[in-house]
Amino acid sequence: MAVLTEEQVMLKDAAKGWVSERSPVSALRKLRDADVDVGFDRAAWAEMGQMGWAGVVVPETYGGSEFGYRSLGLVLEETGRTLTNSPLVSTALFAASVLTLGAGAAQKEAWLGRIAEAGAVIAPAIDEHAHHAPAATALAATRSGDGWTLTGKKPFVLDGMAADAFIVAARTSGKPGEEAGITLFLVPASAPGLSRTRLKTVDSRGAADVSFEGVAVGADTVIGQADQGFGLLDQALDRARAGLAAEMLGQASQAFEITLDYLKTRVQFGQVIGTFQSLQHRAAKMFTELEMTRSCVEAALDAIDSNGNDVRALCSLAKAKASETVHLVSNEMVQMHGGIGMTDAHDAGLYMKRARVSEALFGGASFHRDRYATLMGY
Amino acid sequence: MAVLTEEQVMLKDAAKGWVSERSPVSALRKLRDADVDVGFDRAAWAEMGQMGWAGVVVPETYGGSEFGYRSLGLVLEETGRTLTNSPLVSTALFAASVLTLGAGAAQKEAWLGRIAEAGAVIAPAIDEHAHHAPAATALAATRSGDGWTLTGKKPFVLDGMAADAFIVAARTSGKPGEEAGITLFLVPASAPGLSRTRLKTVDSRGAADVSFEGVAVGADTVIGQADQGFGLLDQALDRARAGLAAEMLGQASQAFEITLDYLKTRVQFGQVIGTFQSLQHRAAKMFTELEMTRSCVEAALDAIDSNGNDVRALCSLAKAKASETVHLVSNEMVQMHGGIGMTDAHDAGLYMKRARVSEALFGGASFHRDRYATLMGY
Amino acid sequence: MTDSAPTELDAFRAETRAWLEQNYPRSLDAPMAEDDAPWGGRRAKWSNPDAKLWLDRMAAKGWTAPTWPTAYGGGGLSAEQNRVLQQELIRLKARPALMSFGLWMLGPVLLEYATEEQKQKFLPPIVRGEIRWCQGYSEPGAGSDLAGLQTRCEDQGDHYLVNGQKVWTSYADQADWIFCLVRTDTSKKHEGISFLLFDMTTPGVEPRPIKLISGSSPFCETFFDNVKVPKDQLVGRLNGGWDIAKRLLQYERQNISASGFGGGAGPELEDVAKAFVGVSGGKIADPDLRARIAEHRMYAKAFALTVRRAEAESKAAKGPSAATSIIKYAAAKMNQDRSELMVEALGTQGLGWEGEGFDPDALKATRAWLRSKGNSIEGGTSEVNLNVVAKRVLGLLDHQ
């Protein structure tokens, strides 16, 4: 459990300062009410790029800072606190990981620099069903000449409307459900035959259904080895899970703090309601869960950075714990606020909506409990 | 939800009076400390027989009162309250059900009358593993001449030391795990080759490991049809589950009432501890669970008596709910009593030990959740 | 054991059945859309004029308020007769003739607490669905602690003057009149509250709809700015409103609990799970989710059995069964658990707000999930429910 470096403390403070000034919860509300189709504020994303946040895990060679995942987690925790929408998760976390871990030199050259300066959004087109199941990939990629033709659908692609390109998991051999036979492609959004439909999500994050109708791509769009993409995908997904867990920790922490403030100020029956023991005990239990979650998130991110041999289990642990905790805390936030928490004018609903979307992305608690048990051999 | 008849009210009151006089919790303590190998007080069992409790579900033709399962449930609830050990579950509930539902006239003639007057103990020798799984029956019964030879083991047989006979589930065809191919036998304890080893259980209920080494029995020991025993077994098990759930409801209700009294008298921090809101809410939640459990138990017993078409689902519901509730309440009983609840001198431990044994018998909450879902088709 | 002899009841059943079969408009057999709910009132819109006909016919017999005295427009039926009427209505799958807070909440307390003049004035229009009522109870600072309400009501000699704000006033923007708790003595808490009726068109009354986390809602904030109320619109005595308020809440809770928050509507949880998670060997493919669905379904079944038992026991004992006390709490938990599992089972299909790409049933489930969070708040929070069980049922004392 490494203590933060000076650079990390500075990064965290900068993120804290920026979100409070440029991206408080009211920014999400504005975005929602303005019905922005990409689901985030492009000007804010550009500022994030200028501050280097899009390149935290990108190698220095390609214009990133190579600060590592724990550092990116610090930024995500702060943006999570105010429910900031941005392509950090899709692009700076997932796509940057895929490319850094598995892309060829030309692909890196072409895309990592653009990611680092927030000049491109690259979205993960992985799942094909309502539930996370990367091995279930069925979207067909068949060889045609030197290249490939992709046919199939990817629903609920995060930042799918904003994406300049997609990292697409496709089936090049074997059957859906098998890990072997999956290949990753980097497909530009402009590719003929690719179309997308905007989804209006409950939490106003950007998402789209993406359709591939005979999309022809060159051999140079394959990331890593054909048929061998699952390992790389899983590695990148684990990084996305841990980073998203950091964002969820921020969401849950802020939801808890807002609720705690309310417990200290709301008066009923002539008492501040935070004096009622049943609420005190529930608050203390939430605090316990938050502390446990923080330990898991930090351990997962540290393990990634130090290339530990338990990365997979720790990432499942972090995502599952963060899911359980943000679920609990967001429900308690509404309940403890009472009627006011049910109104759209209050932020509690925004935290709860964001919570459920975050829970579902890259596998919920149930998915990761199963994965953890399997990894542990039982 | 039938309101009790006058006869039922009398039966319930009689049971309440008898247990408080003849079988308070101290009777279990005495039994335990005297290390009685059959696990119950034979004199008390004889009195139960005189009061007609052993024959509540036995047809009048055979000396029973034929009052039905709801009535037997009333007795079990009261004996459950004081943790009374007796062969009510093994004999008056399970064995009486098997024989009444499926035995031939001669078998009925031979055994039901003895059951009704508490003149015989008949124990269920069903499960062969640590977890309830009647279809997993493997104990082999092979034809030899006109009769059968039984070879195998039945561990943890309730009232196995006291038993005059056993209802034995045996495999006569098919493979363990299959419902078809199971046959029920009524085997006298005196049969050559049958041996038993006493088990000292955590809750001082009587139990034994029973071993069958080439036990030769006649064709007249088969209950119902050979190979077709599972349906009858499952029917009788459901009756045992619902009746046991009634006993558990009694255990949980009494544990709750003792705890509630303690909350009203124990003073800490200058307050009766029952004034602390977190304990109040926990008490109210226990009360909620108890009320829900009562509804399930009564519905299951009523459904048996009225031959409803949802008996199986309701019996699983009752056993699962009773298991969850007695689990919760027995844990809370110890916790709310604090240190004193941890001492052997206090009754809390006795309720907790009995709770876990009752939970495991005839399938716990997990078994019945699975069964319920399967019955409902999902 | 019964109010009337079986033969009389049988005759009543036959007559009732015949009358209903003749008078229930068959055009109402079509499913009732939410907009078609027959709330009545001055601004009622009848998309199908038969719904109005049905109301008028039922009201003429007093059967919108079957057990109220005929003197006030009610049906004058005994409890037994009313049970028969309700059974026959169910048998016919008849739509309700009238939905009304006046019927469900205000009427019963007026019968108990109002003057003869007030009964004559207010009850018949309720029966006929001419006046739609709303409930002015909660305030921003008085939720669980309802008696902490601050809406001021001053005696101005020939009238009362009301100033303040209510919140969670259902359909205040649709209602004609309001029954409203006001503070008439600021020096006492419970003994300073009065129960007042007034017209929503009175100058100074302004309802504003509240948007919920689940979208638009029937709830309003309602502001009172120097609202003049005639003095004969006070029910009960001045500063004696708290008892009336509590009695009315009992009627409200009966209403909420009986409905179980409408949990049953829409596709079943297990079918959704099978469709969106998949099936393996006839079972929901995710065994973890399957176990939690089974656990919830068993809770729901236990709840339904408890409602039935509580009714049977209350009837037999001619007083509320102890089981009644836990129903509101358990109903909220049940509906919330169901809604959470539904959204979980839907996966990403449960994460939509509106528009293309989401199944309309899924969108409805997501809104219902958000709306269900209010179940443990409205009509008494779960915390207050548990307090009440602990104190009134279990006999635990207040903290000193």
Next chain:
Amino acid sequence: MTDSAPTELDAFRAETRAWLEQNYPRSLDAPMAEDDAPWGGRRAKWSNPDAKLWLDRMAAKGWTAPTWPTAYGGGGLSAEQNRVLQQELIRLKARPALMSFGLWMLGPVLLEYATEEQKQKFLPPIVRGEIRWCQGYSEPGAGSDLAGLQTRCEDQGDHYLVNGQKVWTSYADQADWIFCLVRTDTSKKHEGISFLLFDMTTPGVEPRPIKLISGSSPFCETFFDNVKVPKDQLVGRLNGGWDIAKRLLQYERQNISASGFGGGAGPELEDVAKAFVGVSGGKIADPDLRARIAEHRMYAKAFALTVRRAEAESKAAKGPSAATSIIKYAAAKMNQDRSELMVEALGTQGLGWEGEGFDPDALKATRAWLRSKGNSIEGGTSEVNLNVVAKRVLGLLDHQ
């Protein structure tokens, strides 16, 4: 950042390793039975004389109390040096030389609160394991509310006279001396408590072992009937014992939490489940149980990571991390959940008390399950833990 330069520490490590390798008796490599626990004291029994030799050698260097001043028999080591010593002891898999409430609880508060004479008298025998101490804190009427204790201590001029009863006195029947909270002023609560030391052989002291729901236990009830105590055995000032008492509790809790209630021993949960429930496709055959085992194991892993983080943060901040506050509560929950799952996984094999027919490991697991119920009671109940977190960490106020 460190107390001594790395090179010095390296040298210390080399010396320590050499000394330990020479002086640790190899006969102690065998697993330590429960009866072999080196509690010391006048009545110590040494089934293996090498255990006594090991104690004497370690005590001679002061390494049973490594960081205590050498003036009182301690090792005089810095925190860094002590960490090296502990690492080397672990490396050698050495048995503890001495287990002692004197070392873990009493010693640290004597160092802070006792007079020079008292330190000289009491600390060296603790270091050498000559005197075994027990803790006289809880009473039948003073559990969570420890300050409600009633054991009376009267000033009789030349001595104190103690009357009353303690409970949960671990090993009172084995101990030589007791550190004991007594009431010296009945008119005040916290300010009427004093901290007293006395010999368990003093006339009038009578310990009686307590049997637990899990069987025999180290706990006793201890009765005091006109026990005369010399006045120089009071620690701190008269009526000033509460601060000492609280400080000592901090040391006790550190001790309990660090051990995590010894959860790790015995076979692993998942192996037990595989053995007793069966395996299907490499997975525990009951998917419901499997999911709950995974949930628990993840909780346990999160707990272990939190202990590590709390230590790292406390060290970095030179003060306790907020995470420290939840450790006792979470440890109790974790161990209880584990024990429940273990007994559930064992099925009927988890329902034995003693004797034939049950696997000895299963019997141990069942006893451990029963014993685990005390985890959320002893050393501060979970309710009190949650109160403390709510008030001290979260800043919520007391109910008025």
